[in-house]
Amino acid sequence: QVQLVESGGGLVQAGGSLRLSCVFSGITRSISTVGWYRQAPGKQRDLVAGITGDGSINYADSVKGRFTLSRDNAKNTVYLQMNSLKPEDTAVYHCSIVTRGRPVQNYWGQGTQVTVSS
Numbered sequence: 001q002v003q004l005v006e007s008g009g010g011l012v013q014a015g016g017s018l019r020l021s022c023v024f025s026g027i028t029r030s031i032s033t034v035g036w037y038r039q040a041p042g043k044q045r046d047l048v049a050g051i052t053g054d055g056s057i058n059y060a061d062s063v064k065g066r067f068t069l070s071r072d073n074a075k076n077t078v079y080l081q082m083n084s085l086k087p088e089d090t091a092v093y094h095c096s097i098v099t100r101g102r103p104v105q106n107y108w109g110q111g112t113q114v115t116v117s118s
Helices: none
Strands: 003-007 011-012 017-026 030-038 047-052 057-061 067-072 077-082 091-099 106-109 112-117
Touching: 003 091, 017 030, 017 091, 017 112, 030 067, 030 077, 047 067, 047 077, 057 067
Parallel strands: 011 112
Antiparallel strands: 003 017, 017 077, 030 047, 030 091, 047 057, 067 077, 091 106, 091 112
């Protein structure tokens, strides 16, 4: 059974920091990409940061220079370090894993709430 479990969200003041973690298990196929997405109320789910199989990392323009994605393969964990948080970063943050092969499998975690107060 595949599981992605996010943690680390919470309430923080603007300018503060949080570190999100996503621990995954049960994935037997090779992983293509791992990413963090976020969804604010009434808005679509958008990519925040993603890492591909070759180690390339992409960030949304809105978080460049403030957020850092990292991965610990030994712990099956992906992190999102979020610094200089802004109220507009408030959203539910979800971890996503896409596997290689056909059919492509896309797994999601349940999400963790991040709230940034002004």
